[in-house]
Amino acid sequence: MSKNSVIETVDQIATYAKEKGIVHLSTQDDALNGNIIRIDNKEVVNYGSCSYLGLEFHPKINKAAKKAIDDYGTQFSASRAYISPKYYDELEEKMDEIFNAKTIVTPTTTLGHIAAIPVLVAPDDAVILDHQVHNSVQTAVQLVKAKGTHVEMIRHNRMDMLEERVRKLKEKHSKIWYMADGIYSMYGDLTPVDEVYELMNKHKELYYYVDDAHGMSCYGKNGRGYVLGNREIHKKMILATSFAKAFATGGGLLVFPTKELAQKVRNCGGPLLSSGPMQPSALGAAVAMADMHLSGEIKEYQEKLHENIKYTNLLLKKYGLPNMGEPISPIFFVAVSLPKVGYNLIERLLNDGYYLNIGIFPTVPIKNTGVRFTITGLHTFEQIASMVKAMAYHYPIALEEEGFTLEQVYKAFKLGIPEGTIGLPEEEKSTNGLDVLHAKTILDVNREEWDSLLGDRGTYDWNGLNVLENSFTGNDIPEQNWDFDYIVIKDDSGKPVLATFLTAAIAKDDMLMPEDISIEVEEKRKEDPYYLTSKTLAVGSFLTEGYHLYLDRTSKYWQKAMQILINKISELQDKYQATTLMIRDLDNSDDVMDNFMVDNGLFKVPSPENNSINKISWTNDEEFLASLSKRSKKHFKQDVLRHKDKFEVDVRSDLSEAELKHCYDLYMNVKNNSYGLNTFAIPFKFFKVIANNPNWEIITLKLKGAYDSRKNRKPVAVTFSHKGASQYSFLLVGIDYKYNNDHNSYRQAMYRVISRAQKAGYDKVALGYAATTEKRKFGATQADACTYMQVKDNFSLEALNSMSTNKKSKKEVHGTDKGRV
Amino acid sequence: MELTKEEFSVFSLKSKWQLLKKDGCLIKSRVSKVEDKLIALYKVYQFYIEVIFDLDDMKPINIIPVINPDIVRLYG
Numbered sequence: 001m002s003k004n005s006v007i008e009t010v011d012q013i014a015t016y017a018k019e020k021g022i023v024h025l026s027t028q029d030d031a032l033n034g035n036i037i038r039i040d041n042k043e044v045v046n047y048g049s050c051s052y053l054g055l056e057f058h059p060k061i062n063k064a065a066k067k068a069i070d071d072y073g074t075q076f077s078a079s080r081a082y083i084s085p086k087y088y089d090e091l092e093e094k095m096d097e098i099f100n101a102k103t104i105v106t107p108t109t110t111l112g113h114i115a116a117i118p119v120l121v122a123p124d125d126a127v128i129l130d131h132q133v134h135n136s137v138q139t140a141v142q143l144v145k146a147k148g149t150h151v152e153m154i155r156h157n158r159m160d161m162l163e164e165r166v167r168k169l170k171e172k173h174s175k176i177w178y179m180a181d182g183i184y185s186m187y188g189d190l191t192p193v194d195e196v197y198e199l200m201n202k203h204k205e206l207y208y209y210v211d212d213a214h215g216m217s218c219y220g221k222n223g224r225g226y227v228l229g230n231r232e233i234h235k236k237m238i239l240a241t242s243f244a245k246a247f248a249t250g251g252g253l254l255v256f257p258t259k260e261l262a263q264k265v266r267n268c269g270g271p272l273l274s275s276g277p278m279q280p281s282a283l284g285a286a287v288a289m290a291d292m293h294l295s296g297e298i299k300e301y302q303e304k305l306h307e308n309i310k311y312t313n314l315l316l317k318k319y320g321l322p323n324m325g326e327p328i329s330p331i332f333f334v335a336v337s338l339p340k341v342g343y344n345l346i347e348r349l350l351n352d353g354y355y356l357n358i359g360i361f362p363t364v365p366i367k368n369t370g371v372r373f374t375i376t377g378l379h380t381f382e383q384i385a386s387m388v389k390a391m392a393y394h395y396p397i398a399l400e401e402e403g404f405t406l407e408q409v410y411k412a413f414k415l416g417i418p419e420g421t422i423g424l425p426e427e428e429k430s431t432n433g434l435d436v437l438h439a440k441t442i443l444d445v446n447r448e449e450w451d452s453l454l455g456d457r458g459t460y461d462w463n464g465l466n467v468l469e470n471s472f473t474g475n476d477i478p479e480q481n482w483d484f485d486y487i488v489i490k491d492d493s494g495k496p497v498l499a500t501f502l503t504a505a506i507a508k509d510d511m512l513m514p515e516d517i518s519i520e521v522e523e524k525r526k527e528d529p530y531y532l533t534s535k536t537l538a539v540g541s542f543l544t545e546g547y548h549l550y551l552d553r554t555s556k557y558w559q560k561a562m563q564i565l566i567n568k569i570s571e572l573q574d575k576y577q578a579t580t581l582m583i584r585d586l587d588n589s590d591d592v593m594d595n596f597m598v599d600n601g602l603f604k605v606p607s608p609e610n611n612s613i614n615k616i617s618w619t620n621d622e623e624f625l626a627s628l629s630k631r632s633k634k635h636f637k638q639d640v641l642r643h644k645d646k647f648e649v650d651v652r653s654d655l656s657e658a659e660l661k662h663c664y665d666l667y668m669n670v671k672n673n674s675y676g677l678n679t680f681a682i683p684f685k686f687f688k689v690i691a692n693n694p695n696w697e698i699i700t701l702k703l704k705g706a707y708d709s710r711k712n713r714k715p716v717a718v719t720f721s722h723k724g725a726s727q728y729s730f731l732l733v734g735i736d737y738k739y740n741n742d743h744n745s746y747r748q749a750m751y752r753v754i755s756r757a758q759k760a761g762y763d764k765v766a767l768g769y770a771a772t773t774e775k776r777k778f779g780a781t782q783a784d785a786c787t788y789m790q791v792k793d794n795f796s797l798e799a800l801n802s803m804s805t806n807k808k809s810k811k812e813v814h815g816t817d818k819g820r821v
Numbered sequence: 822m823e824l825t826k827e828e829f830s831v832f833s834l835k836s837k838w839q840l841l842k843k844d845g846c847l848i849k850s851r852v853s854k855v856e857d858k859l860i861a862l863y864k865v866y867q868f869y870i871e872v873i874f875d876l877d878d879m880k881p882i883n884i885i886p887v888i889n890p891d892i893v894r895l896y897g
Contacts, residue, residue, distance in 0.1 A: 307836040318822050381839050389822065 009603040010362055013339070016598050020343045022350070022358060032057075035378040037355065044355040045383050047373035052218050052246040052330045053301040054378030060292065061248060061285045068284025076280055081273045087283035094290035098222045099255045101233045102262040105286070106271065107278050109213050109242040109252035113140035115269025116238060116254050117209070120261075123148040126173040128165055130180040130191075131156040131795050134211050137179050137240075155795055156184075159195045163203075170205040182212030182227040182241075186359050186372060187324045188331030193227055200236050208234060213242035216253075218305060218330065223247075223293040233257050246305075249285040251278045304377040305330060312375050312384050319392035322409060324370065333359055333370040334391065337404065337412035340599035342369045344398040345391070352394070354387045365792055366601045367412045402599075403563060411574060412792075434497065434557060436564055439486040442466050442501075449488070451725070453499045458546040458766055459722040459729050463695050465501060468541060471686035472505075479506040479533075479680040482541065483576060487568055489561040498561040499550040500539050502569065504576040507536040508678050512608065518675035534793075537569065537578035540585070542679050543686075543731070545610050545768055547585055547785070559596065566600050579792040585610065585785035602788035608677055611767040611780040616758045624754075628779055635777045639744050640751045646743055648702040649752050655691050655698060663687065663698065663718040666734025673737070676770045682732070690720060697721045699752055703739060717745040719753050728757035729766040747774065754778055823866040826886045837884040841865055841872065849896040852876075862887070862896055869893070 017023040021040070028038040035046045035054070055061060068087065076085040088105055095103040106112035117140040121127060127141055131153055145151045150173065154161040162178055169176050178199075180191045191210060200206045212225040220229025225241055233239060235257045243251035256262035266272055278286070292298050309330055316323040322335040336342045342358045349356055349371075359372035371391070375384065399406060410417045439445050442465040455461035460468075465484070472482040483504040489497050509532040510518045524531045540548035551558055573581055585607045586593060594604060618624045625636055655663065664687050671681050690696035700715040702708070708716070718734040730753045739745050750767070757765035767775045772782060824840070832840065845865035852859050859874040869887040874880065889895070 303833060304835075307833055310831065311836070314824065314828055315822055318824075381836070381843050385822065385843070 009605065012594075012598065012604060013361055013366075016339075016595070017343065017358065017360070020347065022343060022346045025355075035376065035383070039350070039355060042350075042353070044350060044353045045379075045387065047354055047356045047375070047379075047387060049374055049376050049378075050214065050245040051248050051378075052214075052305055052374065052376050053248065053298070054305075054376045055246070055248040055289070055292075055301060058248070058292075060288050064288030065249075065281040065285040068280040071284075072280035074279065074281070076277060078277070079274060080277050084277060085280055085283060087280065087287055088277070090287050091283060091290060094287065094294060095253055095255075098290065098293055099224055099228060099233065099239075102256045102259045104254045104256070104262055104266055104269075104272070105278065105283075106252040106254060107275060108244065108250075109211065109240055110136040110139070111271040111275060112240045112252040112254050113137050113211070114143065115271045116240065116265050117141060118143045118147075118270065119265045119268045120209070120238060121149055121177055122175065124173060125175040125177060126150040126152070126169045127177045127179060128162060128169075129153045130178070132181065132184050132186070133179050134181050134185060134213070137181075137209070137211055141179065153795070157189070157192060159192060159199065162196075163199055166199065166203050166206050170203065174205060175207055176203075176205050177207045177209050179209045180211075181214070182210055182225060182239075183214035183326075183329055183331065185214060185331065186363050186370075187326075187333045188214075188329030189324075189326050190226065190329070193231070197231070197234055200234055206236065208237040209240070210237065211240045213240070213245055213252075214329075214331065216241040216243070217246035217248075217289075217293065217298060218302060219328075222296070223298045223302065228255070243282075243286055243289075247286070247289055249289050250282040251286055301377050305375070308375045308377065308379050308381075308384060311381055312388065315385060315388040319388060321388070321392060321395060322406075322413065322415060324413065330375050331372065332375065333372050334395075335368070335370045335409050335413045335415070336395075336398070337367055337369060337409045338402065338599070338601045339366065339369045340402045340601075341398050341404050341409075342371055344402055345371055345394055348394040348398060349387070349390060352390045354390060356387075361603065366603060366790055367792055369601065403567075408570065433492065434561060434564060435490040435492075435494070436568075437486070437488040437490075438568065439488075441469060441484060442486060445486050445488065449496065450486075450499065453488075453496055453550040454548070456724060456726045457548070458544055458724065458727065459731060460501065460540070460544045460546075460548065461695075461724055463693075464544075464722060464724075467686075467689050467693055467696070468503075468543065471683065471689045472503075475683055475685065477683070480683040480685075481505075485568075485572055487565060489557075489564055491555060491557050495552070495555070496550070497552050497555045497557050498565060500548055500565070501541075502537055502539055502572065503541040504535060504537045504572065504578055505542065506530070506533050506680070507538075507542065507580065508533050508680065509580075511678050512605070513678070515675045518678040522675070522678075534580050535576055535578040536580040536582060537573050537576055538582040538584065539569075540582075543682065545585075545729070545766060546783075549583070549586065562596060563600075573792075581790040582787050583789075584787035585783070586788065588784040588786040597788045602790045604786050605789050607783075607785040607787045608769040609772045609782045610769055610785060611772055611775040611782055613754060613757075613765045613767065613778065613780050614763075616754075616763055616765065618758070628777075632777045632779065639747050639777075643744050643748055644751075646703055646707050647745075647748055647752075648704060650700050650702075651756065652698045652700055653691075653694075655700075659700075659715075660687055660691050662714055663700065663734055666715065666718050666736055667720075667732055668734075669737060670733055670735050674770070687720070690722075695723050697723060697756070699749070699756060701745060701749055701752060703743060703745075707743060708739070716740075716743070717749040719749050721753060721756070723760065723762075726762070727764045727766055728753075728760060728762040730768055750774065750778055825866070826868045829865070829868075829870075830886060834881065834884055837870075838872070838881050841870060841884065845870065848893060851896060858882075862892060 025039050036043050037046045072085055091105050092103055113136050121144045127149055141151055166176050182191055196208050210227050212227040215226030217223035219226045239255040241253045243249045313327050324333040324335055325331055339360055346356055346358055356371050356373040359370045407417055442462055447462040450462045469484055475481050485502045488499045491497050510521045521532055618627050625633055628636055664684050699719045701717040702713050702715050716736040716739040720732040722729040733749055735746055754765055767780050841863050845863040848862045848864050850861035859876055861872045863870045869892050871885050871887055872881050873883040875882050
């Protein structure tokens with residue numbers, strides 16, 4: 001999935017949630033009353049506040065804020081590089097005392113990261129991001145990445161992985177920064193501070209940059225936070241924290257092990273030089289709040305919060321709600337798995353007077369959606385008890401309404417299913433009275449019926465699938481063994497409503513990522529061939545193209561049939577332990593389907609451009625030329641017709657093993673030179689199977705003797721195509737690059753495929769993915785198709801996105817680049 | 822949702838008092854002349870609790886789950 005696709009997906013999910021009325025809300029109160037807020041003319045208890053100690057209305061703080069406005073006005077507008085209002089000195093002195101370390105106050109925590117990280121991290125350092133470290137840290141890291149710092153990501157809180165990477169990276173880097181959160185903002189889980197300290201003591205190269213925004217004030221002596229609550233700052237550590245949560249004033253703070261380091265950031269940190277300071281009101285309030293921390297007054301509020309946390313945990317447990325949070329954290333996350341269940345539950349709770357948040361992609365994997373809520377010192381036991389009770393009441397109803405079970409939720413979160421949890425009976429859950437055929441081989445599917453539904457769409461007619469099964473089973477290499485599943489759903493009259501096939505296989509997670517990222521990943525795969533690969537369950541297969549889903553949208557059962565398919569897919573995902581699911585290809589402009597998919601936790605990404613010539617209306621080169629655009633005409637004359645007579649072209653059905661091996665080598669040339677769609681290599685067995693199959697055609701292109709001085713002239717290009725009932729489908733190409741520049745053999749191969757389709761009487765020729773610009777020159781158009789995806793684990797996606805930003809987008813390499821296709 | 826005696830016991834004095842006010846029911850009370858304290862018996866969830874108040878400001882100073890099943894009879 002490309003970066004743009006991530007943005008599109010987030011936009012899609014946020015828009016949908018906004019339409020549901022659960023995000024981008026506004027309060028309507030003229031004046032707040034504790035933790036009660038008014039939304040849509042309804043008073044609700046706020047369970048979304050990060051002001052964990054509930055001090056935002058504390059008289060001392062409010063008074064100090066008002067006095068600061070009276071004394072200094074609404075702002076003191078000058079860069080801190082020149083002059084700061086007096087409050088800064090007061091506040092930093094007090095914060096130094098609280099942390100027993102040198103501190104710098106920043107306007108926000110995010111600006112603190114942007115000030116500190118580029119000063120602390122050198123281009124020859126390495127950064128290891130925890131998978132779930134806050135977005136603001138990741139944003140600041142982009143600045144050092146742009147200067148060449150090596151950046152990578154490890155799985156969340158995996159200290160074994162951290163140590164392994166430190167051991168490796170210290171060969172090249174003298175400083176390795178591990179960046180993490182103190183308390184993570186979604187699940188409320190914690191960084192393993194003691195273990196990181198241990199590793200820092202063990203490896204002199206390891207440094208720790210930790211954001212304890214959610215821990216500040218809530219824990220430790222004088223409210224030092226979770227991370228430094230009961231320990232001193234490590235000499236190789238920087239702590240960033242926030243005044244905009246429990247501290248209740250706004251602002252941020254950086255804590256340093258030495259004065260020198262603090263001064264360096266103060267001198268050189270971008271936002272500390274050129275951005276505005278905190279407002280006097282916030283500074284005045286912060287000074288008063290720091291006094292409350294130092295005097296110990298904060299302890300009473302901490303105790304109240306911790307009692308509330310304890311009570312909430314107890315009730316969640318007693319009601320059997322699947323809470324993913326840590327026992328000491330004010331952030332709670334009740335697992336619901338699918339977004340549609342989350343939306344349903346949050347709407348129900350909002351109607352009952354409780355405002356909670358949804359935790360959804362991209363902050364968590366889409367199938368690990370949950371209801372996220374926070375507990376503060378302002379909540380009463382009555383409020384907590386009534387909210388948890390309401391949640392326990394609505395939770396099973398929301399699940400049932402959305403056709404989901406508690407068992408499925410537990411599975412999605414890899415939790416042990418508690419005793420007594422009863423899911424819906426299999427039959428009731430899956431079939432809804434429709435007739436479902438689930439076959440493991442195409443041999444068990446009625447050939448005539450399959451071909452009538454999907455036979456004219458590409459290479460996956462009955463025969464084509466038989467070829468795939470024979471090619472992708474029983475191989476030695478894991479990625480060359482696929483699992484096949486066929487689903488046909490019929491209505492009560494026996495009429496098919498839905499038909500499709502699925503394959504489960506190991507795939508490269510960077511398959512659709514920009515080319516240079518794939519090249520970087522392939523370097524790592526030299527050491528670990530399965531680095532960033534995952535088991536993928538796909539509607540269709542990696543070797544077939546087109547609309548793989550037959551769905552009769554005129555049937556009144558189509559949505560039921562789709563739900564059955566989704567449930568089947570979910571079962572198959574568990575069975576195959578597939579972390580990625582792809583449903584391809586579907587109409588990109590189908591809003592009804594789009595809503596259905598989002599409800600079921602699938603998000604849309606663009607399918608790779610699939611090229612085809614849908615109507616061959618010409619009978620010779622002149623007519624073909626006439627059918628092209630002005631620019632393409634020029635290309636056709638110069639790059640195709642000019643070279644036409646150089647080639648000997650044969651449609652081969654009698655290739656010897658050695659000849660076929662040569663053709664395979666040509667295919668591997670292309671495979672190894674193209675990361676546009678980075679897939680695993682296709683086994684030789686597949687080529688052997690299709691070489692002897694009457695539904696497939698192999699076209700070889702040899703250069704005539706005048707252009708090829710080799711004694712044994714061998715093909716310089718080869719194409720492999722499928723002959724369907726009404727469509728000729730070009731699937732693979734092989735090229736000898738040595739001859740491509742001078743003779744344009746790739747373009748010649750394309751031309752020969754199209755000519756062959758025309759001569760064989762086909763109206764339509766499918767030209768496959770990639771090389772769209774080249775294929776356009778032959779008059780190809782692109783289907784407006786999309787793929788729906790579900791990634792159980794965001795790690796690969798984010799690890800790929802954390803790789804260098806200086807990457808070129810997927811570019812086409814066919815035809816125009818020197819020496820390569 | 823009812824708590825067990827053990828679950829109730831993990832809370833601070835303040836929280837116990839909050840829980841008693843929310844979910845408990847005053848059964849009887851007596852004054853201990855020896856200790857100069859008011860002792861009140863509450864029933865909460867499925868067990869009894871004794872709350873000891875300071876007579877001066879009537880604030881609870883201790884909240885103790887009762888083990889003796891005949892406690893109500895002892896209050897007379």
